[in-house]
Amino acid sequence: MFRKITTLIATAALSALIVSSAALAADPIVIKFSHVVAENTPKGKMATKFKDLVAERLGGKVQVEVYPNSQLFGDNKEIEAMLLGDVQLVAPALSKFERYTKQLQIYDLPFLFKDMAAVEKFQQSDKGQALLSSMESKGLVGLGYLHNGLKQLSCASAIKVPADASGLKFRIMTSDVLAAQFEAVKAVPLKKPFSEVFTLLQTRAIDGQENTYSNIYSKKFFEIQPYITESNHGVLDYMLVSSTEFWMGMPEDIRKEVKKALDEATAYGNQIADSQDLEDRQKIVESKRTEIITLSEAERNQWIEAMKPVWLQFEKEIGKDLIDAAYQANI
Numbered sequence: 001m002f003r004k005i006t007t008l009i010a011t012a013a014l015s016a017l018i019v020s021s022a023a024l025a026a027d028p029i030v031i032k033f034s035h036v037v038a039e040n041t042p043k044g045k046m047a048t049k050f051k052d053l054v055a056e057r058l059g060g061k062v063q064v065e066v067y068p069n070s071q072l073f074g075d076n077k078e079i080e081a082m083l084l085g086d087v088q089l090v091a092p093a094l095s096k097f098e099r100y101t102k103q104l105q106i107y108d109l110p111f112l113f114k115d116m117a118a119v120e121k122f123q124q125s126d127k128g129q130a131l132l133s134s135m136e137s138k139g140l141v142g143l144g145y146l147h148n149g150l151k152q153l154s155c156a157s158a159i160k161v162p163a164d165a166s167g168l169k170f171r172i173m174t175s176d177v178l179a180a181q182f183e184a185v186k187a188v189p190l191k192k193p194f195s196e197v198f199t200l201l202q203t204r205a206i207d208g209q210e211n212t213y214s215n216i217y218s219k220k221f222f223e224i225q226p227y228i229t230e231s232n233h234g235v236l237d238y239m240l241v242s243s244t245e246f247w248m249g250m251p252e253d254i255r256k257e258v259k260k261a262l263d264e265a266t267a268y269g270n271q272i273a274d275s276q277d278l279e280d281r282q283k284i285v286e287s288k289r290t291e292i293i294t295l296s297e298a299e300r301n302q303w304i305e306a307m308k309p310v311w312l313q314f315e316k317e318i319g320k321d322l323i324d325a326a327y328q329a330n331i
Contacts, residue, residue, distance in 0.1 A: 105176070113329065171201075
């Protein structure tokens with residue numbers, strides 16, 4: 001009788017273990033995708049597309065959760081949060097990787113790329129693709145580039161030539177190159193989180209900021225900044241990254257499908273980035289809340305002459321061969 005009871009208990013325990021294991025096996029892999037911009041930006045739309053593609057193709061195997069507008073983490077904390085396992089996918093501006101590799105500072109160099117076609121050409125080149133794996137020793141795996149566009153200067157006062165920026169305070173991302181860029185025109189750069197920019201502008205704690213038209217429009221900066229100088233002086237792109245531990249920890253077949261969905265969503269986001277840039281610019285014009293200042297060739301050349309020495313300042317950290325390759329993408 002005792003042996004029978006023992007057998008029943010063992011059988012029940014084994015059954016419970018099997019059921020428990022099956023339940024665990026059925027739990028989906030959760031990918032928390034955290035970003036700091038609005039849902040109606042190119043990055044926001046890309047994230048939603050990625051979520052939809054994964055749901056369609058991987059069903060209960062993988063679940064993507066998107067957290068826009070710094071809901072989980074601000075732009076100065078999201079990479080650290082990912083390395084700690086609090087989120088699994090982020091797409092920070094390229095400026096945010098300065099502490100992990102100096103090479104990506106190349107994208108902050110002022111007036112390096114003449115247009116987004118040149119940016120795309122460089123990013124798809126061998127050297128551009130190699131930068132995706134430049135942080136693997138730090139636990140980060142680059143999964144692709146996501147476009148936003150070229151940056152403009154918004155300000156409380158009209159800015160046409162470098163002398164107009166002298167003494168003014170501009171918010172920048174955490175980037176030594178961007179700090180040097182504004183210092184080159186005798187402006188005061190302040191490293192502040194993206195989520196704080198509207199309040200800083202509204203309270204006049206800063207005079208201006210640099211951003212793409214999609215961010216200026218979606219975050220309503222144009223409503224409190226009377227002037228936007230169409231400088232196209234730099235690129236604001238992102239890198240999609242995951243932690244090496246999480247990414248390589250996924251089963252290979254699932255990782256392959258997730259990457260395929262991510263590539264398609266990125267292509268979708270990049271496709272709409274250019275058109276949205278033009279559309280949001282037009283919406284700003286139609287709002288009549290701010291004046292867009294178009295620079296003459298002579299005025300723009302003054303900005304180039306003032307800021308280009310920054311290239312030489314960071315040449316050793318970035319690599320002259322890399323800067324030369326990026327510049328050649330303009331041809």
